[in-house]
Amino acid sequence: MDKLISCKFNMDTACVDLRYADGEVISIDCIAVEDEFVYAPNARAELDWLLYNDPLSYVQMVLGGTLINYLKDIVSPHSLELDN
Numbered sequence: 001m002d003k004l005i006s007c008k009f010n011m012d013t014a015c016v017d018l019r020y021a022d023g024e025v026i027s028i029d030c031i032a033v034e035d036e037f038v039y040a041p042n043a044r045a046e047l048d049w050l051l052y053n054d055p056l057s058y059v060q061m062v063l064g065g066t067l068i069n070y071l072k073d074i075v076s077p078h079s080l081e082l083d084n
Contacts, residue, residue, distance in 0.1 A: 007059060009051045016055045033062055043075045 002022035009016050015027040034047060050058040061067040 007056045009055045009058075016051065016059050018059065028059060028062060030058075033067070043071050046071075046074050 002020045002024070004018060005021050006019045007016065009030070010027075013027070013029075014031045015029050018026040018028070020026075030047075030051060034044070047058070058067075061070050
């Protein structure tokens, strides 16, 4: 993979598409990623906001394995149910 040239959410496919200068394209299925977590409605709203406004941060958290920590930080510990 070469230099990242675009990162945007495709609402038709529910994927974040990453396009690289060498022509490679990676699509991250947001529904599949989010189905891994059982979370409160306000967490869903936060993830939706990220997808529409800052998809690169969403992708970085997914690929870096920090999405669950992000959700724990923004959602009350009493309203977040996680399978561990």
